[in-house]
Amino acid sequence: MKNTVENDGYVTEPMNSGEWLQFVNRLEKEHAFLAQELNQFYTTLQTANGNNSQDENGWIDMIPALRRLVLGYTLQLGQHLEMEEQILLPAMELYCKAEHTYPSVRFSSLLMEQHFHSARAYFPMFIDQTNTPKEWLSRNEVKNMATYLREGLIMLAEYFKVEQQFVLRQAEQMIKDM
Numbered sequence: 001m002k003n004t005v006e007n008d009g010y011v012t013e014p015m016n017s018g019e020w021l022q023f024v025n026r027l028e029k030e031h032a033f034l035a036q037e038l039n040q041f042y043t044t045l046q047t048a049n050g051n052n053s054q055d056e057n058g059w060i061d062m063i064p065a066l067r068r069l070v071l072g073y074t075l076q077l078g079q080h081l082e083m084e085e086q087i088l089l090p091a092m093e094l095y096c097k098a099e100h101t102y103p104s105v106r107f108s109s110l111l112m113e114q115h116f117h118s119a120r121a122y123f124p125m126f127i128d129q130t131n132t133p134k135e136w137l138s139r140n141e142v143k144n145m146a147t148y149l150r151e152g153l154i155m156l157a158e159y160f161k162v163e164q165q166f167v168l169r170q171a172e173q174m175i176k177d178m
Contacts, residue, residue, distance in 0.1 A: 017175055020091070024171045027088060030080050031168065035160045037073055041066075042153050045146065059142060060134045066149065067130040074123055077156070081116055084163075085109070088171065095174050108166040115159035122152030 044066065089109045126148040129141060 020171075021175050023087065024168065024175060027080070027083065027171075028168055031160065031163060034073075034077060034080060035164075037076075038153060038156055038160065041069065041073070041149075042157075044069075045149055045153065059146070060137060063130050063134055063137075063142075063145065067127060070123055070126060070149070070152075074120065077116070081112075084112075084167070088167070092167070092170060092174065108162060108170075112159050112162045112167065115155045115162065119152040119155035119159065122148045122155065126152065 044062070126145055129145050129148070132141070
């Protein structure tokens with residue numbers, strides 16, 4: 001794919017339909033992978049919560065692994081969002097007239113950004129609390145960790161929903177219209 005973005009993040013030349021299709025397919029694959037990872041996080045958290053009622057140590061033992069997963073996941077998600085912000089959304093604004101998209105590209109991107117940044121606010125709280133040696137954690141601190149992680153996951157689920165329903169669907173329509 002030729003470089004279609006300057007340093008300031010604005011699209012300077014249109015992509016042809018083949019390049020656009022390749023780019024959107026890449027984002028869709030990343031979206032599917034990240035959404036699948038999100039579901040695995042949520043399943044792990046639910047399992048941990050189930051274990052928490054019976055065996056608090058079972059949940060506490062999962063914390064280091066969850067912490068590593070969250071750190072890696074947020075890095076991947078940040079890279080995905082950067083591609084959307086620097087290439088996808090500016091290209092869509094270039095190709096799409098506001099009156100032809102519902103909701104508007106700008107509204108969709110703002111909504112996605114809000115969900116993403118809300119999720120990213122919860123993850124550092126989880127990471128900060130997981131720095132505490134597990135032997136020192138109270139039951140209440142463990143519950144707080146689970147809450148921070150769960151809220152972050154809920155916000156990311158909303159992010160993916162907006163991305164799939166509005167942004168990627170509009171991008172696919174752009175390919176058909178080219």
